Amino acid sequence: MSPATTPVPPEDLTAEISQAPVCVLTFNASDATGAGGLSGDIATMAAMGAHALPVVTTILMRDTSEIFDQTLLDAEAVVEQARTVLEDITIVAWKVGFLGSAETIGAVAEVLSDYPDVPLVTYLPNLSWIDDEDQFQSYHDALRELVLPQTEVLVGNHKTLTDFLLPEWESERAPSVRELAVAAAEHGTRHVLVTGLQPQGKQNNQVDNILASPQGAIAGEKFDRFETSFVGAGDTLSASIAALIATGLDLPTAVAEALAFLDQALDAGFRPGMGQVIPDRFFWALPEEDADAEAGEETPDDRLSDSAPNPRHVH
Known part of the structure; x- marks a missing residue:
């Protein structure tokens, strides 16, 4: 029998699985x-030592400057991707990003509900590019009703x-992190990372x-502001939190590590296009x-440093 077809003894298979990255x-x-x-x-998950199982929810038409449109996938196709993988692979955490439509949110929420013990990190991106007000509103309504009740931590810009x-917020004062956490808790979410x-x-x-619960702030990190704009920062932060939770870190530690990782990833960021x-x-x-550099010669970064408008290191 060739090595490629030699059966793996059960004890060796167990050891192999225990050494594999978390999914x-x-x-x-x-x-x-x-x-x-x-x-x-x-x-991001690969950088954190986890293995990502990516389920496509919609296809964005975008460049590095803006999102122009999306091509939705059938909700059943999204569910079929997930259930096929879940029948084969054990997951330790998951993340929800942009799901495309209210219908897809409902389908994904049903999958999530079958695994109530798996922690969920939900990222809320800025969806101001959606011109259809009804589509925009129905998406947020479905997310609040169906996904937030299953969310361990909701991540988003203030x-x-x-x-x-707090869509009805009218005060000139911006809501506090605790007030946002209380509002999220009314929908069943345990924590917010603002x-x-x-x-x-x-x-x-x-x-x-700041990471907070309805009782108040739990942890937080301050960083120097970058004098440039980024795309992908929110997905990077939320994906790293999900990966770190999967490796066994508690939420405050995972958030602190993820924020430090994001700061360094932004500091080393690069501009591949014109956006x-x-x-x-x-x-x-x-x-x-x-x-x-070791030879004492001028490096590309040295040449860029004199002309780059950003005081922090961005390629």
Whole structure:
């Protein structure tokens, strides 16, 4: 019998499985730029040592500047992708990104409900590019009703979460993180991670990111503000949290590690096209100094540093 067909003893198979990376199933859009969506999830989870199981929910037509349109997949096709994988592979966590339509949200929520013990990280992107008001509203209504009750942590920018969780907010004062967490809890969500906050009493050179429950803030990290715009940051952050939870970290630790990872990925970000900067999820895999630097020669980064408008390191 050839080695390729030699049966694996059960005890060896158990050892092999125990050494395999943890698996995280992610429902998200196909993004051909590689900035966000499933492309971003796959790269991020791989960088965190997890194996991504990507389920396509919709296909975005976009470049690195903006989203123009989407081509929806049939909700049954989305479910069939997930159930086929779930019958074969054990997952430890999952992530929900952009699902495309209210109908797909309902179908995905039904799959999620069959695995109530698997922690879910839900990312809420900015969907202002959707021109159809009815489509925009029905999507958010379905997400609030069907996905939030199953969500361990909801991730989003402060403005986006405010519009989603507190659409009737009329005060001149922006809602606090705790108020957002209370609003999310009314739909069944246990925690919120609010990004893009400006710390009180600080100059406009830092951003704060706070994990909170209805009882108040749990953890947070402040970082220097980048003087450039990014695409894919939210997907990177949420995917890394899901991967870190899957590896066994508790939520506050996973959030702290994910925020530090995102900051470094943005710091090493690059601009592949004419639009926004993309996070480099594999910044840690690059050598600190290349051969030219060791030889004392001017490197591309040296030449860029004099002309780059950003005070932080972005390629």
